[in-house]
Amino acid sequence: MTERLRVAVLAGGPSAEHEVSLQSAQAVLDALPRDLYEPIPVIIDRQGRWPLDLRRDVADVVFPVLHGPYGEDGVIQGHLETLRLPYVGCGVLASAVAMDKVAMKRTFLAEDLPVSPYVWFTRHDWDTATDHWGLVKSLDWPMYVKPANMGSSIGISRVTSMEELSTGVELAFGYDRVVVVEQGVNGRELICGVLGDHDTPQASVPGELLVNGDWLDYESKYLSQSEIATIPAVLPEQVAEEVRMLSLRAYQAIGGYGLARVDFLWEEGTGRLYVLEINTMPGFTARSVYARAWESSGLAYPDLLRRLIDLAMARSGS
Ligand SMILES: Nc1ncnc2c1ncn2[C@@H]1O[C@H](COP(=O)(O)OP(=O)(O)O)[C@@H](O)[C@H]1O
Ligand SMILES: [Mg+2]
Structure with a gap:
């Protein structure tokens, strides 16, 4: 029998989608065919601390089962590129x-x-705008307010008035300095x-x-x-x-x-x-x-x- 490939399965991480990632990674660990692969769970904590160091010849390939910023946005992918470790999924640019x-x-x-029609603005644009309506007036209600970088619907609101829009924008700015507002479809x-x-x-x-x-x-x-x-x-x-x-x-x-x-x-x-x-x-x-x-x-x-x-x-x- 040929050597089994050592597959480091990265899970958790500092993003708001930590929990979702743990579930996804567990499923991957459970299902990896054992005749071909030796799974190595690597649970990254919410502070971004790793339980082991991938530079020490511990894995042949990495499966980053991470969602959201840090794990899905090219950061980890770039890190793995510098380590010259093969990894599953999109590269740095596509991820970003x-x-x-x-x-x-x-x-x-x-x-x-x-x-669908959309606009975007920064925290600075929003704070210095004399008229918030001016930022979104090209769109019809309902609108969806989203942090530019996130996933799992975290930080997103569906809004139907300027008042709800303001609340939604503040929520979204809690996750990113850039906010996207989309026309609802x-x-x-x-x-x-x-x-x-x-x-x-x-x-x-x-x-x-x-x-x-x-x-x-x-x-x-x-x-x-x-x-x-x-x-x-x-x-x-x-x-x-x-x-x-x-x-x-x-x-x-x-x-x-x-x-x-x-x-x-x-x-x-x-x-x-x-x-x-x-x-x-x-x-x-x-x-x-x-x-x-x-x-x-x-x-x-x-x-x-x-x-x-x-x-x-x-x-x-x-
Ligand atoms: N423009 C839109 N029109 C209608 N529904 C939307 C729109 N944008 C988002 N939604 C709703 O919000 C959910 C999450 O939005 P999405 O852009 O997929 O964010 P995430 O990256 O967090 O999954 C969608 O699955 C959909 O139900
Ligand atoms: Mg989505």
Whole structure:
């Protein structure tokens, strides 16, 4: 038998998505096929302290199962590049572009991908504006206020008045110095998994997220007991095909590698599809929509893990 690959599974970390990451990482640790891999759990604490030092030849490949700033935004990816360790998922630039909602939208717009109307401003712009309405007047209500860098709906508000907008903006500034305000799209939420290298990535069957209430806040994403998605989504074939094509284009627009999940809003009445965002390390348990979308496309969770590790090794030339 050949040597098993030592896979360091990074979990936790200082982002607000620490808990979500622990769940994702546990699922990866449980499912890594033991005949091929020796899993090494590496739980990074909320202060960013590591339990072991990856410089000491302890791992052959790293699986950063980290969500949000620090783990999903290119910081860890850059660190692993300096250590010359192969790692799963997107590289530095793709991770950084995907994590920053302003950079992401600019990238999508430059590649003619459909994005809902939005504005962005800094803490300084907001504090010095004589008229806050002037900053958002190009948009219609409801609006979504978001910190530029975050995930899991943390720091996001749906607002329907200037008063709510002000409260939402203050909340969002608690997470980032840049805030994005988007025009609300009244649509169904679709997702699509992308897997593969830069040049020939593949798209999974689309899924649909079930929204209870107005939108998917943190609680409905992680704490609700109800079924969260329909996979595959029940859609006209041509919409499903467009979702898959747009997902591949969004992935290639950021220079994706390994994996990403692309999220959409589909306005059924007008038939318009908007790319909401791309996540380079989406929720990653076996019950997460990314894994389920691949399972439903014929790739079981342990095989998905194997595919991702193969891609990591192929990129580094190992
Ligand atoms: N422009 C929008 N129109 C309608 N709903 C939105 C819009 N932006 C965000 N939402 C709702 O908020 C949720 C979280 O927004 P998203 O941009 O995906 O942030 P995160 O990166 O935290 O997941 C979405 O899943 C959706 O339910
Ligand atoms: Mg989202």
